[in-house]
Amino acid sequence: MKYYIVTYGCQMNVHESEKLASICEKMGYTLADKREDADLIVFNTCAIREGAEDRVFGNVGALKKLKKQKPSLIIAVCGCMTQKQTTANYIMNTFPFVDIVIGTFNLPNFEHYVNAVKTGRQLELLQEGDIDESVPYKRTSGDNAWVNIMQGCNNFCTYCIVPYVKGREKSRQEANILKEIREVLAEGKYKKITLLGQNVNSYGKDLVPAVPFAQLLRDICAIEGDFKLTFMTSHPKDLTDEVIDVIANEDKILKDIHLPAQSGNNRILKLMNRVYTREKYLGIINKIREKIPDARITSDFIVGFPTETEEEFQDTMSLVREVKFDSIFAFMYSPREGTVASKMEGQVPQEIKQRRVNELLALEKEIQKQEGKK
Numbered sequence: 001m002k003y004y005i006v007t008y009g010c011q012m013n014v015h016e017s018e019k020l021a022s023i024c025e026k027m028g029y030t031l032a033d034k035r036e037d038a039d040l041i042v043f044n045t046c047a048i049r050e051g052a053e054d055r056v057f058g059n060v061g062a063l064k065k066l067k068k069q070k071p072s073l074i075i076a077v078c079g080c081m082t083q084k085q086t087t088a089n090y091i092m093n094t095f096p097f098v099d100i101v102i103g104t105f106n107l108p109n110f111e112h113y114v115n116a117v118k119t120g121r122q123l124e125l126l127q128e129g130d131i132d133e134s135v136p137y138k139r140t141s142g143d144n145a146w147v148n149i150m151q152g153c154n155n156f157c158t159y160c161i162v163p164y165v166k167g168r169e170k171s172r173q174e175a176n177i178l179k180e181i182r183e184v185l186a187e188g189k190y191k192k193i194t195l196l197g198q199n200v201n202s203y204g205k206d207l208v209p210a211v212p213f214a215q216l217l218r219d220i221c222a223i224e225g226d227f228k229l230t231f232m233t234s235h236p237k238d239l240t241d242e243v244i245d246v247i248a249n250e251d252k253i254l255k256d257i258h259l260p261a262q263s264g265n266n267r268i269l270k271l272m273n274r275v276y277t278r279e280k281y282l283g284i285i286n287k288i289r290e291k292i293p294d295a296r297i298t299s300d301f302i303v304g305f306p307t308e309t310e311e312e313f314q315d316t317m318s319l320v321r322e323v324k325f326d327s328i329f330a331f332m333y334s335p336r337e338g339t340v341a342s343k344m345e346g347q348v349p350q351e352i353k354q355r356r357v358n359e360l361l362a363l364e365k366e367i368q369k370q371e372g373k374k
């Protein structure tokens, strides 16, 4: 019996799929080279933008033929998309050949749902629970080991679906994280540890006693061994001077900082509920450059947020020009059902979003050429 996992979205999903893989192997499945050879196909989905969801619908739909040829094939759709009840129902109704539809919080029980398929189709969305420490990972990222340090997000940026599908911020106990990293390093094949969280800078605020993110970083660096440490994603509102100092001072920490700005305009930042201004963002960048001269700074931007004018978009362009990021990701705003921004008046037409994203990416290319960056 063979399994095949199709993963969409961010590194956290890639890492969650490593958990799915270990559950599949525990059940006796081995990895298939391609989906046609599999007896169990799992889609681990992403809900961040409409495009990601459309790709899932297309790829799930394409399995109809395969299921007809092999009726014993089990097809499961899980992850952020299916944590939304409306999308879960839609998938059950539109794709009658899908056997399992579960949400992000059901994932540790995946084995149960596969076994239960024998008694019929499964649709269940659990409410958020404690962080799962029970299921190991089948690591799949070469000499990099992903290590989750927290789940969820409390920020409710008005465009973002994540807080709705991943629940509130919960930090893992520091002792569990340190133990996992020690074990990973003891295997001898990992050279890099990448800490994952929606908002790593607020790690540990919910623990009793609280453990500041800077302390977690220092404690990890104190572990013996030849390894590099990095993390994602940072929110500018929580990136403290102390964390910048730790990055500057610890040789083990890579000088890569992904710091999504989202916009360079204060009115739009406020509407996005980002809780910082352009000036505050630039202040943090200056501090980083001062203390970590070789820092490699990258960012995310959203263009065409509801009511964004041409002038306001030009503020994003000027921020990118000013900071000269090492690289940026630029996204067209995609309304997500249930979020505040999706209900705002003044949605920006698609062709304007397209033009703005092209303009921003062209600027990035030009800067990289001038700066001699790759």
Ligand code: 5AD
Residues within 6 Å of the ligand: 048, 049, 159, 160, 161, 260, 262, 300, 301, 302, 331, 332, 333, 334, 335, 336
């Ligand atoms: N539309 C477009 N981009 C989005 N992002 C998050 N939500 C949306 C949305 N609704 C982007 C942000 C974030 C990155 C992971 O995805 O830039 O930093």
Ligand code: SF4
Residues within 6 Å of the ligand: 153, 154, 155, 156, 157, 160, 161, 162, 163, 198, 199, 235
């Ligand atoms: Fe979404 Fe904002 Fe949380 Fe990031 S910080 S996951 S953009 S709500």
